[in-house]
Every structure is written in structure tokens, then in C-alpha cells.
Amino acid sequence: xxxxxxxxxxxxxxxxxxxxxxxxxxxxxxxxxxxxxxxxxxxxxxxxxxxxxxxxxxxxxxxxxxxxxxxxxxxxxxxxxxxxxxxxxxxxxxxxxxxxxxxxxxxxxxxxxxxxxxxxxxxxxxxxxxxxxxxxxxxxxxxxxxxxxxxxxxxxxxxxxxxxxxxxxxxxxxxxxxxxxxxxxxxxxxxxxxxxxxxxxxxxxxxxxxxxxxxxxxxxxxxxxxxxxxxxxxxxxxxxxxxxxxxxxxxxxxxxxxxxxxxxxxxxxxxxxxxxxxxxxxxxxxxxxxxxxxxxxxxxxxxxxxxxxxxxxxxxxxxxxxxxxxxxxxxxxxxxxxxxxxxxxxxxxxxxxx
Numbered sequence: 001x002x003x004x005x006x007x008x009x010x011x012x013x014x015x016x017x018x019x020x021x022x023x024x025x026x027x028x029x030x031x032x033x034x035x036x037x038x039x040x041x042x043x044x045x046x047x048x049x050x051x052x053x054x055x056x057x058x059x060x061x062x063x064x065x066x067x068x069x070x071x072x073x074x075x076x077x078x079x080x081x082x083x084x085x086x087x088x089x090x091x092x093x094x095x096x097x098x099x100x101x102x103x104x105x106x107x108x109x110x111x112x113x114x115x116x117x118x119x120x121x122x123x124x125x126x127x128x129x130x131x132x133x134x135x136x137x138x139x140x141x142x143x144x145x146x147x148x149x150x151x152x153x154x155x156x157x158x159x160x161x162x163x164x165x166x167x168x169x170x171x172x173x174x175x176x177x178x179x180x181x182x183x184x185x186x187x188x189x190x191x192x193x194x195x196x197x198x199x200x201x202x203x204x205x206x207x208x209x210x211x212x213x214x215x216x217x218x219x220x221x222x223x224x225x226x227x228x229x230x231x232x233x234x235x236x237x238x239x240x241x242x243x244x245x246x247x248x249x250x251x252x253x254x255x256x257x258x259x260x261x262x263x264x265x266x267x268x269x270x271x272x273x274x275x276x277x278x279x280x281x282x283x284x285x286x287x288x289x290x291x292x293x294x295x296x297x298x299x300x301x302x303x304x305x306x307x308x309x310x311x312x313x314x315x316x317x318x319x320x321x322x323x324x325x326x327x328x329x330x331x332x333x334x335x336x337x338x339x340x341x342x343x344x345x346x347x348x349x350x351x352x353x354x
Contacts, residue, residue: 051215051223053260054136054208059216061129066218070230072123073210077234080119084112103187103293106280110194117201120209128213136208136265149267153274156325161283161301163321169305170283177295178281184294188281191292192273195280199272206231207255208265220260228252235288243308244288244318247326254330261333279316286315 064072088094093105100106124130132138139145164170178184206227214223231252232245258268280287284296285303303310311318 051219053212053215054138054263055131055134057131057134059128059130059134061127063128063213063216066214066222066226069210069213069217070226070233073205073230074234076119076123077116077205080115081112084115088112100290100293103191106290106292107187107190107194109290110191110198113198113201116205117197120201120205124209135204135212136259137204139262139264139266142264142266145262145264145266146270146273149270149272150274151270153271153276154278155274156271156329157275157278157316158282158298160316160319160321160325161279161285164305164309164316164319165301167305167309167321169303169309169319170285170301171304172299173302174296174300176298177284177300178297181295187292187294188297191281191294192277195277196273199276200269203255203259203265203269203272206252207259207268211256211259224253224256227256241307241312241314241318243320243323244311244314247317247323250323250326250330254326254333257330257333286311286313288317289314 085094085098088105088108089096089098092101093108094100098109100109121132124132124135161170165172178188210230211223211227214226228249232248235248236245255268255272258271259265262268276287278297279285280290280292281294282296282298284294284300303312307318308320310316311322316322
């Protein structure tokens with residue numbers, strides 16, 4: 001990827017020369033280093049805003065270069081979440097590794113994503129000066145789209161867990177144990193609210209803001225790869241098995257394909273919520289390596305198969321079944337795209353013709 005940046009810089013500089021040559025009266029002044037830089041900078045803003053998604057509304061502020069956007073995203077996430085991580089550890093709700101201590105610890109970790117959402121919204125509002133519609137919070141019937149996504153996320157997680165069990169990865173230990181405890185049911189409902197917050201903000205940040213920012217300055221393949229790379233990096237920890245990392249990457253590709261196909265983030269916000277919530281509360285197995293500490297809502301499952309099948313400490317997300325299902329789903333969305341609605345937001349449409 002490294003050679004791409006010098007090549008693009010040369011092409012942009014070349015496209016700025018007509019601006020210089022047509023100003024004969026001020027040729028000496030225009031050819032100065034400062035004025036040439038200003039011409040190149042103006043031409044960059046015109047030439048690179050060619051791949052629109054969600055909305056063709058131009059940003060009135062600064063849209064970061066594609067290669068810089070993932071690093072800015074990582075910084076915003078770290079800047080917003082690290083203070084609350086230290087606070088929760090100091091109050092005894094998490095351990096030194098950031099893992100929750102009990103159900104309250106998990107809920108507070110989920111609630112801390114409010115800070116991340118505020119950081120992303122502040123960047124969009126005051127730096128890029130874009131509307132929320134331009135980062136995917138658009139379209140008719142958003143609540144319905146969210147609920148459809150929620151149901152699909154629950155169905156995906158339930159189907160994968162059932163497949164792992166049928167393949168010999170889980171043993172059934174108990175049915176509906178959570179219904180014996182009203183307190184457990186209350187916590188499960190509260191965690192649904194927490195997962196709505198966490199999953200929705202992650203989707204707005206990565207598949208909404210980051211994906212659209214890269215798309216505006218480069219192209220769709222770069223947006224898919226760089227968004228997935230940043231998302232995977234932020235889910236990396238030393239000693240983490242390869243399968244969960246592969247799952248994280250292919251999930252991001254799947255989610256990017258979803259938002260490009262649907263032209264909004266509402267549906268994938270619901271899918272991510274249903275996936276996390278049902279995985280974390282439905283079966284008494286970990287979700288992304290985190291344990292809710294609650295009895296299972298549906299069935300208590302005990303892992304008895306190999307780690308590649310059950311995901312071991314990572315839960316179903318670390319299973320080869322999950323990687324396979326999300327890969328197929330992502331490829332399906334990429335290969336069988338339906339025509340976009342005629343709303344003037346075609347990502348291939350551009351006001352600038354090279």
C-alpha cells in the first residue's frame with residue numbers, strides 16, 4: 001500500500017497545474033510555493049470527494065486523507081474510552097486487564113461507550129462539519145430497520161450456537177435457568193439496553209463515520225480494508241487466538257457490505273446488538289471473551305469440543321463456524337447487490353469528472 005500515496009500525490013499535483021498556467025497575469029506569484037500548495041489543496045478537495053455513501057452532501061470542514069482516517073479513529077476511541085477504563089478499574093468494577101467483575105461491571109463497560117459516541121459526534125460536527133445523515137443515520141423507518149437487524153442478529157447467533165452443538169461442541173446442561181430468577185431477568189433486560197448502546201456506537205463510529213470518510217477520499221476497496229483493519233486492531237490483545245481476530249475482520253467486511261447495500265447503519269446496528277446480547281445472555285457462554293455472570297436465558301451450554309469448534313474462552317465468536325458463516329454472508333452481500341434507491345446518493349456518482 002505504501003507506493004500508492006506518492007503516486008496519488010503526483011497525480012493530484014499534476015491536476016493542479018492547469019490552475020497555475022491559466023493565471024498568466026499573476027504567473028510569478030502563482031508559481032510560488034505557497035500559492036502552488038493552496039492550488040493543490042483546493043484541487044484535492046474537488047478531485048477526491050468522488051465516492052459518496054449515505055449522502056452526497058459535501059463536508060464543509062476537513063475530511064482526513066484515507067490513510068490517516070483509521071489512525072484518527074483509533075485515537076478517538078482510545079482518547080474517549082481509556083479514562084473510563086481506568087475509572088472503572090479504580091472503583092473495582094474491572095480488573096487490570098479491563099475484564100468486568102460481575103454483571104454490573106459488564107454493564108458499566110457497555111455504558112462507557114457513551115464517551116466514544118460523543119467523541120465521534122464532536123469530530124463529525126466540528127471538524128468535518130457533516131450531518132449525521134452523511135454517516136449513515138438516515139433513511140425512512142429507522143426503528144423498523146433496527147428491529148429487523150436485531151432479529152437477524154439473534155437468529156445468526158442462535159443458528160451458529162445450534163450448529164456448534166450439533167457438531168458435538170456443546171453439551172446441554174439446563175433449560176431456561178434465568179426464568180427461575182426475576183433478578184437475572186432484570187439484568188438481562190438491562191444488558192440489552194447496554195448492548196444497544198455499545199453496538200450502535202461501534203457501528204456509527206466504524207461503518208458509519210470511518211467507512212464513509214475513507215470512501216470520500218479514496219474508493220470502496222480501500223474503505224472496506226482500512227475500516228476492517230482498524231476495527232480488528234482495536235479488538236486485538238496479546239495472546240488472542242487467530243480465529244477470533246479473523247472473525248472480527250470478516251465481520252467488519254460483512255457490516256460494511258450491509259451498510260453500503262442498505263445505505264444506512266440502522267440495520268447493522270440492530271444486527272450487532274442482537275448478536276452480542278443473545279450471545280452473552282442466551283447460553284451462559286462468553287461473548288468476545290466476556291462473561292455476563294448470569295444464568296442462561298435459553299439453555300445453559302457446556303463446551304465439550306475442541307477450541308476451534310467452540311471458541312473456548314472467546315465463546316462462539318472464536319469458532320470456525322462463525323468465520324465461515326460471516327465470510328459467506330459478506331460475500332453474498334458484496335456479490336449480489338440490489339440497485340440503490342434513486343435518492344441522489346449513488347456512491348459512484350460524482351460532481352467532479354477527472
